[in-house]
Amino acid sequence: MIPATIRSERLTLDSLLASDAEAIYHYCQDAEVQRWVHIPSPYTRPDAEYFATTYAVDAAVSDRLTLWAIRSVDRAMLGVIELRHEPLASATVGFWLGREHRGQSIMTEAVQTLAGYALDPQGLDLERLHWEAFTGNYASALVARRSGFHFEGTMRRSTVHRDRRVDTWHASLLREDDRSTTDGWPL
Helix, strand or coil: CCCCCEECCCEEEECCCHHHHHHHHHHCCCHHHHHHCCCCCCCCHHHHHHHHHHHHHHHHHCCCEEEEEEEECCCCEEEEEEEEEECCCEEEEEEEECHHHCCCCHHHHHHHHHHHHHHCCCCCCCCEEEEEEECCCHHHHHHHHHCCCEEEEEEEEEEEECCEEEEEEEEEEECCCCCCCCCCCCC
């Protein structure tokens, strides 16, 4: 799905561009991104070029995926956020941020901004957002918690990463939730 441009105080979420490939390549060299995100390892320039072109174009024509670049006010590409659409007004959110941009609440702002748009009847009109991360990904869990998601538990060996089954954490945010920070997180 072609992403709408969404703005917050410090960020713009908009389409990924072919020119973002160099930043994507740089950010995906980070061991933490490779540890927590389903990307090839080692991550090559052709991988980044594929993501910024073919994958982004495929997402734009798909009704199952919406992909945004996270940009600063000076238009620098900071990371990526996507929604994988599911039946009956639901989607799973996934995201990553370049190492040098972490620790500034940028991803929390991006997720909160996207959630506001996604759950708004004038936006994507979703009823539910789902968050999933490998167990131990405390940075991602902190973003989801600060964005108002409700922790729902751990699914044992629920996904495959780097040729082995791993446990994942799950949380959700419903349209009617008040978006305040909730208890019950493994933080």
